[in-house]
Amino acid sequence: QQQVKQSPQSLIVQKGGISIINCAYENTAFDYFPWYQQFPGKGPALLIAIRPDVSEKKEGRFTISFNKSAKQFSLHIMDSQPGDSATYFCAASIRNTDKLIFGTGTRLQVFP
């Protein structure tokens, strides 16, 4: 099953709060899990990525948590800011191919 299921579809968070976006997959051939951030009118931009042999990766306020046994991974945005308001996509890369499968996206709105 070459799907990546992403939730929630939309998320509203107060400034300073924690934003959490979840993704799940079935295909064990996925071996790299990037997250992309997209602002209106722009292309998606790589935000942070993780390999399945690592349980957590942190870059500034952004953290990926990865649960290999549950086939789930999530993006946590700490101290969320209005400038973080964007659409976020999780994705998964299929081992030994050039295929990248995207989740359906989460629209995050951070209110001051």
Next chain:
Amino acid sequence: DAGITQSPRHKVTETGTPVTLRCHQTENHRYMYWYRQDPGHGLRLIHYSYGVKDTDKGEVSDGYSVSRSKTEDFLLTLESATSSQTSVYFCAIPSGEGNPGELFFGEGSRLTVL
């Protein structure tokens, strides 16, 4: 965006007409990709290229063809546009860091088929 230029950025056309979208890169990458973005579907791979004249199908290739006659240009053609092809189309190249799944996207081409 530095590295990728998509043209046109916006196009309105009628059902049944041919449409060609162009992606131009200045990074000399072997790989280039075309994705479409639709609400509720995220981004889906249409076609990709792994070299001049070397292309392959993605998830949603029906109704689309591509050509790559030189490294810097990757063309996406809708031979006879349909309303279901109304979408935002993104071209992408590898980000250059060597990790799979790390792509650099253009700013998109918004196509409306009436």
